[in-house]
Amino acid sequence: MTAAGLDIQNVNKIYQSKSGNVFALDQINLQVKPKEFVSLLGTSGCGKSTLLRIICGLEDATNGAIYHKGKELHGPGPDRGMVFQAYTLFPWMTVSENIQFGLKQKHLGKKEAKEIAEHYIELVGLRGFEEQCPNFLSGGMKQRVAIARALANDPDILLLDEPFGALDMQTRGVMQELLLNVWQKSPKMIVMVTHDIDEAIFLADRVAIMSARPGRIKEILDINIERPRDYHVKTSQQFMEYKERATEIIREESMKLLQPKVVSA
């Protein structure tokens, strides 16, 4: 057990519905070290986003507990930053104000908040757009602001819920490199949910592959690809081997879901 990191212990999540109980998460155990990048990979409906929301404190686990730095987590807080797939920028604020939002909640001085915002605007390559409103930006730029906003608040853990899921392939590739670049400059624990196998392997130190119904962690792949990584990695032999392994597991799971269930009379 790592006292310094994140420790997920025996987490279950059961949703009650009219047609019966849905086992969304079953006995999830996972430890993440500080500054480690872990991807949660799985087909849609495997509960990976639910797990991330439980870590974030936006939902409660039915059983089990999550510890961070040895303390049990309850409810959301600024120690865990979150970036959603949908654009959640505050449209009435400028890019710079969005990034400063968390700092203002901490009652940081105006000058200091502005300096920090400047730093992250530079880091995500949005110089010149500080005074723009989010609705006038492209999808990729919006997500850069969202990442900068989460990072500027200096959380212990950055949670990413398919942050590039709504972007086109080319933009997504650029954003992945940007995220790696940012993470290498200011390393932080990242837990990222994705259904994109390439993305999961390319970014993470470890990939936790999940099965569906009930959601379980089926296998954890250690990605021993040297850092810093750039897009060339994606065509390397090593990458292909990881990808093949991950694809096999995911495929097996997808097939299972496609098979018609035998309904007992």
Added chain:
Amino acid sequence: MVNVNEKMNTMIQNHLLTKPTSKRNRGHKLLQAFTPMGKISKCHTILLAAAAFAGILGLWTLLIAVVGIDPFFQPSPSATLAAAQTLLSDGEFIKGVQMTVFRVMTGFIIAAAIAVPLGLLIGTYAPASAILEYVFSFVRYLPASAFIPLFILWIGIDEPEKIAVIILGSLPQLVLMVATNVRNVPMSMIEVSYTLGTSKADVLWKIILPKSLPDIVDSLRTVLGWAWTYIIVAELVGASSGIGYMIIQSQRMMNTSRIFVGILTIGLIGMIIDIAFKLAHDHFFYWNKEMH
């Protein structure tokens, strides 16, 4: 990487800054505007809107001249204009208009001052909704105009009675509309604010109110229109001034052209209010437009 980004940014910015400025093919542009949800220039908007009014005026003149409707039932545009000139030279009419505007605005501002906070509470907190939503659903259907005799009995025939009619007519509607506006704030926006350190108590002021404000202002605009219909009804019964009073007096004197002036004045004031709301919207809530 950063270098490429900067280049991209300046390119995008240049693109944002340069507006398409070709003044050729004006007519062609107007035709292009006829695509579904297409855009139209300001100049064309004003031109077409003015043409619509001219059309109505033309149709009106035609009805009188060609079909030959008795001017007693339907006064001609020129007769209406003449009636307007006499009314305006009198000074009494202007005072009446001011009175009506004062009543509507007072009633409406009181209603809004109560309804907006209540709507925010109902839309945000489920218990507040449980307590109040059905009450307002019920009150909303109580006909405000049917309360006029009761209000006269309870409050009298002075200004408070007319203002009370406006409040009863607009407050419950507004409460429920604001509650709906508030519910349209995306949950993920509230959730992300928690992860940035906003407390549950602060979310209402820091996220929900600013995000729903453009929609709330739209609701205010709609309900203000309804408030205008209530004031005229209130002035038709037991008033000694105002546009409604003038209309009912004209009925007694069988002066249809004056009734027309009263009705058209209300239309004109309403249109000015709508345009003012639209301009304010464009100015304060420009950020709310979705570009992508």
